[in-house]
Amino acid sequence: MAEITLKSLAHTYLPNPSSPEDYAIREMDHVWHQGGAYALLGPSGCGKSTLLNIISGLLEPSSGEVLFDGEVVNALPPEARNIAQVFQFPVIYDTMTVYDNLAFPLRNVKTPEARVHERVMEVAEVLELTGQLKRKAKNLSADEKQKVSMGRGLVREDVSAILFDEPLTVIDPQLKWKLRRKLKEIHQRFEITMVYVTHDQLEASTFADKIAVMYEGQVVQFGTPRELFETPNHTFVGYFIGSPGMNFLTVTTHQGRVMAGETLLEVGKGVHDAVAGARSDNVKLGIRPEFIEVHEQPVVGAMEARVQHAQDLGTYSIVYLTLGGTPLKARIEEGQTTPSGRAWLRFPDDRLGLYVDEFRVEFDHE
Numbered sequence: 001m002a003e004i005t006l007k008s009l010a011h012t013y014l015p016n017p018s019s020p021e022d023y024a025i026r027e028m029d030h031v032w033h034q035g036g037a038y039a040l041l042g043p044s045g046c047g048k049s050t051l052l053n054i055i056s057g058l059l060e061p062s063s064g065e066v067l068f069d070g071e072v073v074n075a076l077p078p079e080a081r082n083i084a085q086v087f088q089f090p091v092i093y094d095t096m097t098v099y100d101n102l103a104f105p106l107r108n109v110k111t112p113e114a115r116v117h118e119r120v121m122e123v124a125e126v127l128e129l130t131g132q133l134k135r136k137a138k139n140l141s142a143d144e145k146q147k148v149s150m151g152r153g154l155v156r157e158d159v160s161a162i163l164f165d166e167p168l169t170v171i172d173p174q175l176k177w178k179l180r181r182k183l184k185e186i187h188q189r190f191e192i193t194m195v196y197v198t199h200d201q202l203e204a205s206t207f208a209d210k211i212a213v214m215y216e217g218q219v220v221q222f223g224t225p226r227e228l229f230e231t232p233n234h235t236f237v238g239y240f241i242g243s244p245g246m247n248f249l250t251v252t253t254h255q256g257r258v259m260a261g262e263t264l265l266e267v268g269k270g271v272h273d274a275v276a277g278a279r280s281d282n283v284k285l286g287i288r289p290e291f292i293e294v295h296e297q298p299v300v301g302a303m304e305a306r307v308q309h310a311q312d313l314g315t316y317s318i319v320y321l322t323l324g325g326t327p328l329k330a331r332i333e334e335g336q337t338t339p340s341g342r343a344w345l346r347f348p349d350d351r352l353g354l355y356v357d358e359f360r361v362e363f364d365h366e
């Protein structure tokens with residue numbers, strides 16, 4: 001069991017890096033606490049696998065330290081780190097039985113056979129593999145093979161943490177849900193630190209208590225699914241979390257009013273003062289589609305927008321609008337009429353986020 005600390009960690013695959021873009025991991029500090037269920041979420045190429053491989057010891061970082069329970073492990077090879085890694089494709093011995101596959105990591109470290117039996121039976125029970133123990137691994141279905149792969153990670157009692165690198169990629173969609181639940185159950189039972197890498201926000205939020213969102217080699221936010229939804233720290237988190245993602249309007253101030261291009265925005269004084277006080281030309285207001293009020297008629301404090309089209313998603317619709325030149329999406333709940341042609345929008349001040357140079361800045365809404 002371990003707390004994993006990443007200290008001033010950076011990694012580049014290039015021999016002579018000259019700019020931040022040359023780094024797969026830009027200098028970062030991060031702590032995965034003992035016993036936590038975490039997800040590492042981000043788009044393809046943001047550095048997720050690089051980070052996992054640095055933790056497990058498959059890759060040596062260009063700079064910085066990896067610590068397990070306060071001890072620097074940079075010089076330790078993967079086998080000395082007691083980290084189990086579960087990859088996209090199951091890593092099992094096809095010609096061995098399920099039992100022998102599960103027993104392998106224990107026999108490898110000369111565990112007494114009676115203890116091997118106890119642990120294999122315990123792990124098989126959790127993974128619902130008890131009835132399959134005598135079968136040859138090669139005859140199993142893809143999800144059963146992946147369960148064996150996970151079991152091989154779980155079976156050792158000295159495992160510090162389990163790292164899952166997109167473990168459900170090859171699993172049928174109906175079974176993914178079941179296996180995710182199973183992983184959660186395993187986490188609760190074994191209280192082991194787990195880091196689950198995925199580019200799928202649903203997978204991340206069903207598995208993890210806390211999610212690290214990665215973008216361009218940086219963890220831009222580490223928070224609960226609710227925090228990522230309600231207060232995204234970075235515009236990327238706003239876009240990436242939610243379905244559809246957050247709306248952003250590039251704003252300026254002019255004669256005491258907030259403008260999005262040529263369009264005047266109806267917002268309160270607190271929002272105006274915060275935009276006016278921002279020390280950058282890159283200032284955005286963000287609002288989630290769920291929080292835009294859509295009216296069919298003009299109302300006080302509302303802005304006229306054009307309706308482009310609407311998408312009926314059964315229990316709700318997404319309406320695509322333009323406010324001046326800015327495209328926006330708003331969510332219309334079941335029972336509410338979807339406007340056509342024109343609509344009047346209100347942005348409740350307390351639902352607006354201010355983003356300066358892409359990062360969220362808190363401000364007084366009054």
Ligand SMILES: Nc1ncnc2c1ncn2[C@@H]1O[C@H](COP(=O)(O)OP(=O)(O)OP(=O)(O)O)[C@@H](O)[C@H]1O
Pocket residue numbers: 013024042043044045046047048049050051199
């Ligand atoms: N062995 C390598 N040599 C050179 N560049 C690499 C190597 N592995 C990864 N990269 C680069 O480092 C960056 C991060 O890649 P990484 O595989 O860590 O991202 P990822 O988020 O895991 O992506 P994916 O989900 O596609 O696996 C990318 O720009 C990638 O092209």
